[in-house]
Structure formats: C-alpha cells, structure tokens
Amino acid sequence: MEKKYVRSIEELQLDEPRLDQPAGDRQFILGMEKEVKKMSSTTRRDFLKTFGFTIASAAIASSCEQPVRKAIPFLIQPEEVMPGSASYYASTFYDGVDYCSILVKVRDGRPIKIEGNTLSSITKGGTNSRTQAAILGLYDNERLKFPMENGSETTWEQIDEKILDELEQIKAKNGTIAILTPTIISPSTKAVLNTFEEAYPNTKIVAYDAISSAGILQANKAGFGKAFIPSYRFDKARIIVSFDADFLGSWLSPIEYTKQYVKGRDLTQGQRKMSRHIHFEGNMSLTGSNADHRVQVKPSQQKLVVASLLNSLRLASGQATITAPASPIETSLLALELLEHKGAALVVSGSNDPEEQMMVNAINELLDSFGNTIITEKHLKVRQADDQALKQLIHDMEANKIDALLVYDVNPAYDYYNSKAFVNALTKVKLTIAMTVTDDETTALCTYVCPDHHFLEAWNDFEVYTGHYSMAQPAIRPIFNTRAAHDSLLRWAGIEKDYRSFMKDYWQEHLFTASLADLSFTDFWNKRVHDGVFDTRKTENGLTHFDPTASIEALSQLKAPASNGLDLLLYTNVSVGSGKHANNPWLQELPDPVSKVCWDNYVAISPRLAKELDLKDEQLVRINGSDPLPILIQPGQEYKTLGVALGYGRERAGKPANGVGRNMFGFQQNGGDTLLAFVEDVKLEKADGTLAIARTQSHHSMEGRSIVRETTLEEYLTDPQSGNEIRKEIQEHLKTLYPKIEYDGLHWGMAIDLNACTGCNACVVSCSVENNVPVVGKEQVIMAREMHWIRIDRYYTDDMDNPELVRQPVMCQHCDNAPCENVCPVAATTHSNEGLNQMAYNRCIGTRYCANNCPYKVRRFNYFDHTGADAFKGNRYDPVEMTTDLRRMVLNPDVTVRAKGVIEKCSFCVQRIQDKKLLAKKQNRPLRDGEVIPACAQACPADAIVFGNLNDKNSKVSKYYADARNYHLLEELHTLPSVGYLTKVKNKTV
C-alpha cells in the first residue's frame, strides 16, 4: 500500500474531547483533495480541451445512428417462462458450513436473487448474508470452465478415459482410493459414494470440516453413546447461557437459531415475558453483543467457568461438588437463576473441547434441558466430521498407502490447520482428482480437475435434521463445460445413469410411501421439487438417557491453564466465514457487525492492553512471529485475549480475495482429539508500519442524542413507553408552517423492531443484490464512499472496557418533510403520492446538495462507475472485477444500473411495490397487507423489518407505529420519517 490515509486513533477514545482534531468531514475533504490532485492535474486549458472534445463528440454522437438492439425470442418457448417476468424455483444452499432452504428468482433464464423458503420448517424463510451472496458464486470469474489435465484444457471423454484407466489399475493391484469430502448431508450423495465404493471396494471416504464441531460430537458420544448434534430450541428457553457459542452468527445453524431466539424475545404482540441471555466470551461477537448480560472471559479459562457453574449447580441440587481449579468468575448466582428456570434453560458452548462440552451436557442434564430445550431425537446433520480423520489420511498418504485421492468440494490446502503436511502428502499420491466449482489452492495441486456444477446448476437433496429433507434443482443450464461431481463418480463407477435419475430412484425407493396426498411417485416427486422441502416424522430413538460419568471425569481431571499470558481466539465472522466464499466482493465489503471493518482481518485487542503496550489502531503486529496483521482496538474485548477472524488470506481464489488479510487456520491447535480455535500464551510483537483498515463506521458514540432508544424489560413492563419518554416531549414541540401532507390510498411505511434485529447483515447483502448496489473496494471504503443503501449503525454505551452495544439499521427514512427534496436544483428527488422519497437517476446532475442536507447520511454518491453502466470506459473503477460480463449477469434488470456522478439511495424496493400493485390490479383486488416485502425484510432471519401501508389501520406496520415503543430517528428535526423503530428492550436487572 503506497497510499496512506491517516486515521486518528483518538476517534476511538470517546471519553476524551477531540479539540485538536479536525472534524471528520474536513479530514475527509483533505484526503479527497489529495486524491483528486493525484488522479488528475486538470488545468484550465485541459478543462477547455475536454469541454471542446465533449461538444465535438456530442455532435458526432448525435449525427450517428442509434445502436441496433436485437430481440431474440426462444426457438421453442417453455410454457412457464414469460419474458420479462421472474419465476421462482425452490432449492437449497449448503456449502459444508451453512444450510438454508431457498427460493431462486430467475429472470429470463438467469438466477438473480436468492430468497428464503417460507415452507421450510427449519429456516422458515430466513437467510443469512452468505446465503444471500451465494448467487454471485454462480457468476464467479474464477469458476472452472472446463475439465483440465495438468492445468491444460481437455475433454470429458479424454479425462474419463484416463481416470478410468488409472482407477482400474489401482483396483487391479488392490490399491486404496480416498475420497475427501465435507460433511455430506445429502442421502443421495451418500448413495452415490456407496455405489463408487461398491465399484472400487478399497475406497475410503474421509469427511473433513473446515469449521469443526467435533467437540460436541465426542461429548455426546460419551454421554449418549452416539456422536450427534442435537436440535437446540432457543425459543423454548427462558434463560440462555452461552459460552462463546456465536449462535446468531456462525454456530451450527444460525438462521434457525435466530428465528427461535427472536421468537422468545418478541414483545410486539403484547407479551409480558422474554428470554434472558447471558453470554461468556473473550471476543466481542455478534451474539455476545446482543446478550442481556455479557461476561468477558479468556478462552483458556472458559472451561473453568463451565466447571464452576457445574459445581454450583450440583451444590444447589444437593449433589457433591468435585474439586476443580478456581474459576475467575463467580457462578453461584447464575446457577440459582438457571435452576429457577429448570426445564426452560439452555446452556451451550462454542468450544471444540470435548471435555468442556461434556461438562455443558452435565449442566443441561441438571437443568432438565434434554427433552425440553435440547431435543436429542432430532439430529442436526451438518459438521459431523472427526477432526482426526484427515490427519490419519495425511499419515497414510505420506506412507504411500493411498493411490488415488478424490477431493470433492473441500480445500484443505487452504483451510486445514496443517496445510503444509497435506500439500506435501499430496505429492506422494499418484492419482489426484479435484471436483470443485472454483479454482482454489487444492485444485491447483491436483492432476485432474473435473469441475463440478455450481449448486444452482445441479440436482441434489439434503437431510439437514433427522427426517427433514430439502431439495436442490437446477435454476439455470450449466454456464460452463462442467459436470456434477455425482455424475463423475457414477460414470467412474460404471453406472450409466445421470444423478437426477439416480436421485429420483433413491427417493422412490427410500422416501416415497404412497398416501392420499401423494398417490403416485410422480405426484410425490413433483410436489417435493416444487416445495423444496419435505418433512417426515422420522426420529432417532434410544438417545434419551444421558450418562454423566464422562462429564464428571472431565470435571475431576480439569487443570488450570499453565500460564496467564495472552490468548489468541480464532473466530469466523458473518461475512466470509470459513473463507470458502472469500472471492465474493459483496461479502468482502460487508462490514463486520461489531467492528464495522471490511476487506481485512485484523487483531482485535482490548483498549486496556493497547494502552499498556502503546499500540494504536492499524499498527502492524506479529503473533508468534506470523505475517504482520493490523491492530484494531475493540471495545469489549477481554483484557488478555486477541481475536482474529478466519477465512482471510486466500492465495488462489480470485482478485477480490487474494491477499486480503492473513490466513489464520494454521493457528488452530490440535488438542489431541479435536481442533481448538484458541491458542494459549501467544507472543505479540510490534512490526514495522501500519496497514489502513477500511471501516464503514468510525464513530462510536451517539453524542448524547437519543438515536437508539432502549429500556429494560422491568421498566417496559411498568411503562411501555420507557426509554422512549422523549418522544412525547419532542412531539409537543414540533411546529410547522406547512400543511401536513395527506396521502390518499397508499402511504408506505417501514417499522423495525430493534429488539428483534441482531445485526446479522443479511439485509445489507440482500439489498445490494436486489438493487444492483455497487461494490467499491477497500480504498473507496476508507474514503467513506461505500454504497450500501442500508447500514447497521452500532453504538457503544458505558465504558469502553466493558461496553454495551446497540444497533440500528438505517436506510433512507423517506421523510414526509424531506430535507433533501428542497435543495435539489434539478428536481431529481421528489415525493411520490405514496410517501416515497423518489430518486430519478437520469435527472440527477450530482451536486450532492441532497446528501449534504440529509440528516441520516443515507444518500450515496457514485464517484465512479463500479458496475460498467457508463458509456465512457474511463469512468470505470473496478478494483474487484465486478464489471466482467459474467459478474454482470447477476444484475437485476428491473433496477437501473447507476452511472458515475449520480446520487442513489434506498427506494423501499419500489420495483417490488410496483410489481405487487400490478399483480393486485391484474387480479382486480385491493393490495393485501404484507404482500409487498422489500429485499431487506425478506432476507431478515429475525423478521425485524415490517413494511406496509400506513393508511391501512389494520396493517402490521400501523400496529407497530401505534406501539408505545415506536419512535423515529432524529424525530426532533420534524422530518416525519416513514421508518419507525421499536425501542430495544434488554432483559437485565439494573
């Protein structure tokens, strides 16, 4: 990085006045000035030249003929396809880490958006940021486009011939074939693997999870006799205690858990109760930041707290305590509180330490959770891999015991903790075949590359929970010369059947039972493909008895951590996650829900430690001699815990991902049985230089204004308006000279329940996908030019060492007295008869007066052309390859792609409003409440966003507006926003 944008560390230290510091804006302007000077040294003469050229080119252009546009119809138009109208196909997103049942919106043959499938009993229409962003994976520039042998293009016939030949040779000499896969939850895929195994009896199938849950599996094996992950019911819990389990962000099944969690905390229907959430962690995680009570604990000491809680519970339930090292945190009060809610309490831990999980199991046993908040009859099928399996495989590979390795959909050369060992061992295997979608670190090392379909091009099925199935069907024909990995395996196994028929046969044989609803298999199949989900009553039996022996043993053998040094905690964030989707610019530009940083990973450090070590933001440091990483002072970080995100530092993923951040997978510890995500006693040393961090919010305080209003449950129950008292006061003072605008018919409004919003960022990605929001790249984000139409503001309250955190999604507030509308010199932004603040891009001349006059800072300016919309190539700024023909296929044709020099902002998804209005008109009926759903509301796994007609007094949004908790952002300005917020209610004792 040659360019250095100075950002002050003082910005962070809110308690101190910043008198010597220029205002943020001024600094920004200074930076811009510098940049402008660097980019162009335009003199008056140059200006005149350009001016003259423009006139001349306009003259030439006007004398030229219009370009010829073609309209090419189908040869045979499929019945269900209507040009210019979208169709939806049910499918499933599963990438080995996350699961989500989805609907794919297909416009004129192109998938352009992913929505949640409301028929799913698991995800219930919710999505997360990665599911939303997955659509861009289909149009990834780095997708493998054809089969390859030693890096050069070949044909499927040739590659099949060669592979079959080698496989036969291996079979003949009784050699071993290994297939490395992620955790497979697809019953048909398992059957395909079995078929392959039958054809080549000496086949080993090794499952490997980049993000492992082996700790829970082993603990359950010890406690229940079977390794499984149960079904957690956060909605049934009155009290939730989490030990670093980021269940709203990345732990196991976050979409499902968010739905449950929010259900247990909903107050919009006049409920008088909500669950209480206590969170122990070292980092500031998404889930921790939502907790009612957050306790900082070092990862290495977390086990001691769990042990202490177990002992306290045993004591309180009249059992003998077992001697264990002292816990840094007193747990007896918590134990009592938990026991008060016996049968409605849930304790979870995100640790991958089997012993800790065993103790957590014992705690849940004492709290009567099994059968109530933890259902052992339904198993979550994701992340089932044994952490030692790959280690064993590598050992075998090194010992020349493996003759062929088939890598399917995993990338251990990047995300295995000991990737070097894997890479070395791979050289000893004669036949290596990669079956992946994109080019990656592992694929590059394999002799044969048999590119797999993207999941939106392929058939598949999934059993995510015992008896809960879902389907994937192709939403587009394969874009490239790819073949489903299943088809490849079937071909090599000598089966002349494609995967779809194979899967259909499997379903007919194993899952179909004739019933009144499904008379024939065709009916059954068509219905399942249509719905995308299929629930049966199948349960796992005989797993209700919990045996605490192992847990007690774990407790008695517990040792205190050897040192009191620094801990390094590795975590996965809600954007790039395990790094599999790191090449997705939408995810890279998605700000972290806590730190608001994008385009990098960094070392999160507590303010206290930073002060002690004299470290400032963006200072480069080394952890145990690693490659340098920048520092980020994170309020709420545990004093002696460093936090770094996994999933960065890809080397062979594509332009957006390569070289972004550092790969931290190598820091995972092999704890004997499982891989642990923290390292004890690391050394932190200062390295030379700094690295600019891009963050979308650098200001952390509300400066004494009531921007986000919150209260506690106790206060709320005595006075529903608590925390929102100022609203009454403000309303008394609001005076205006202008008559109040009355809307006839429709008046669109949005309400956001801050109590539901977890800050997961799904809405941000969904909005970007729906509205063709450009990706601007790291440098532009540093200059505060990110384009997101919706952002989630987060503020810290109280002291910086142990702050509370509040969040608020902010998009255009569609003010009825809009300050932006008055100042536009060309009337490019006006008010509609439905209460929308309209933006006509083609009229905008880019004065930015509106952005300047907007009190909410929601208007975004296109400093460059980031999407390839501009006729002039020179206007383009595309640092992350978003303007390639392939990438541009994702653009929504119903939304104008903005060119350089215009302002844009949230439109309340006017294209969706118009679409549903038209549907109602065509069907000759009034618009129904809840029919129009903006992209943000549709993506939300917490159902925090409600949209509707404010003129309809029975609409959900009107009811939210009538709630005593409702308030408007900066309502003292009398802008009369059409977005309302319901106060955040925390269930805490004051």
Add this chain to the structure above:
Amino acid sequence: MKQIFFKQAQAIVLSKLCLMLIILFSFGELFAQSPEAERNYQVCRACHNYDGPKLIGPNLIGVNDRHEQDWLIRFIRNSQEMIQAGDPEAVRLFEENDQLIMTPNEHLSDEQIIDILLYIENGLQVDPELAAAAAAAETDEEVSAVEDQWQLQMAKERDAHRNTGTTFIITLIILLVVLFDMFVTKLIKYKIIHSVLILIGLVVIGEIAYKEAAVFGRQQYYQPEQPIWFSHKVHADQNEIDCQYCHTVADQGKSAGIPSVNVCMNCHHQVKEGQITGKKEIDKIQKAWETGEPIEWIRVYNLPDHVYFNHAQHVEVAKIDCAECHGEVENMHEVIQIEDLSMRWCLDCHRTTEVMFESNAFYTAFEKLHDQVRNGTIKSVTADMVGGADCMKCHY
C-alpha cells in the same frame, strides 16, 4: 432513413407501372391464367398437391381431363350441394376421399374458376407478361394505399427536418457575413442593423439547436430492416390474426413477447409459400426451425434503460388498445415506430387517460378520490391523480 428514400423512389416507378396496368386491364378479361389465378390457387394448395404424393384431396394434375369444365365449376364452388343432390361423380369422389368436405368457394366467379383451371392446365404457369405487370401493380397498390398515410407524415417530418437544416445553414452564413461586415468590410453603416441581425440569427440557431437536442436519442419513424421480411399487414389485416396470438404475454408480462419460432411454425407447418415473397422469407423460418438457430429480430420500440415500462399495466389493467402506442400495425408491412416515445408523450397520456377507477378493486384504497367522485368534485380519475406522473412509477 435510407430505406424510406428508397421506398419513395420505388413508389414513383411503381405508380408509372400502375398506369400501364390500368391500360392492360381494360383488355384483361380476354387473358387467361392471370396472376390472380395463382393467388386463388393458394387456397387449393392447402389440400391438393399438383403432383407427387396425395394430400387431403386428389392431385390436380390432369383434373381438366378427368371432369367436364361445367361440372368442375359447380363442384369447386360448392361440392356438398352436388353431393347432397346425388350427383354420382361427386358422391364417388366424396367416398373415395374419406368423406372429407371440400370448403365451398362461393365468392369465385366462373371466370375466376376457369382461370384457375387454366393455370393448372398450364402446369402452374402464369402468363409471364401479365405476371410482371400485375405483380408490380399489386405491390404498388398495396404499398401506396397502406403506406401512404404515414409515408406522407414521414415525408412531412423529414422535410421539416431538412428545412431546419437549411435554415440553420443559411442563418449561420448570414450571421458570419454580418459579423464580417461589422468588423472588416463595414458596408452597412448602422451598427443597429448588425446587432438586430445577430440577435435574430442567434435566436433562430438557438431554437433549432433546442429542437434538435430534444429529439436526440429518439427514434421516431425508425423502421429497421428485419432478418425476415415479415408483413404485419398480411398477418394482422388479411388473415386477421389477433395481436396477442403471437405477442402472447402482452396482457400478463412486462414485455409483449416476440413470438418464438414454434409459434410461427403453428401456421407455417402448412403455409410454406407467401403471396408476396413466395418461399423466400418463409423458408427462413423453416431454416431456423431446422437448425435451431433463433431468429434475431431487430427491436423497433426501444426505451432507454432507465425507463421501466410494463405491457400488462397498459394492456390488461388500463385496457389500452395496442394501436394507441404502436399505430395501425395491421396496415404496415414492416413495422415503423409511430410515436417518439418521449417522456412528454407518456405524461400527456397519463394526464388525460382515465384509470379503471370504479371497475378495478385495487383502487378502492383511494377513499378520498372516491369521495370526490361521489360528491361530483371531480368527474373522472386520470392516471396522474393516482400517481401516474410520479418519477418512481417509471424510473427505478
């Protein structure tokens, strides 16, 4: 635009030919196997082959030898009548051909039928001299009659355009001359004359520049040459095919839909030869069908990317006739863009067109407007009163 010039030139030549034809037609009754016979024969062709394999009815080769001419005339005009009357020959034919009824041709005169029979007799040959003249006359008749209307309009527009061009150049020259005189030659003594002339010149130039700039990017009277010479007149007017038979989703979707090749093939499986272009153009459909290469039509009506237009809203909801925007397409062989598709054109219509306020239940939400209609404060509700003139109804 080039094409339009060409067409005009063609029209002049053709009108001359037309004169010739009128002269010819005064003797026309005497001639047999006129091109009209060929045209009428197309109806026969649907069921009868001249030669080769048998279609629905018997082959027509040698038909004049098999039957008497009088009998043939009666049979062609209405065979069922004869069968019911018990004509043995007719009944035999009816039985032999699976009792398939031959469509009556009551509109044909005896002369026309004889003409057809002669045409068959001659091995499907038309008198070459007549053919040339008639073809010319026919095309001319149609082209001149049909295209006259908008041809005139176009010519007018083009002339206006050319006039402004001339005016622009003349004004510019005057302006330069005046300026030259003002500073160099100084022939006119009074500076006031210079000033007035310069002022007038600038106003004229400004006016022209403004008008020209306003139409920049618009394509009124755009009539591209399509990959297939497809005539809307033949399909929509002569064969009375409804617009939505081919543009199937105009009432449901955003686009009206360009018909896919299989829609063409619905009819052109049978109809393999046209009246005007013969096999040449229809063969292109066959070729597309056989090779699987879709036909690359040229879009005539183009809207800028920042405009959202939905056909269903206008066709299905507002019940606007296609011709309101597209003109009398049934009278055009090749489609031409009639309107300029300017924003003013859209808005003018939105400001004057009434919405289906009472009949469409969607509008029940507009309570105040309903009150006003009931009170008689307003007579009708136009599109702009329910937001039809708002930016974000079309731009988003």
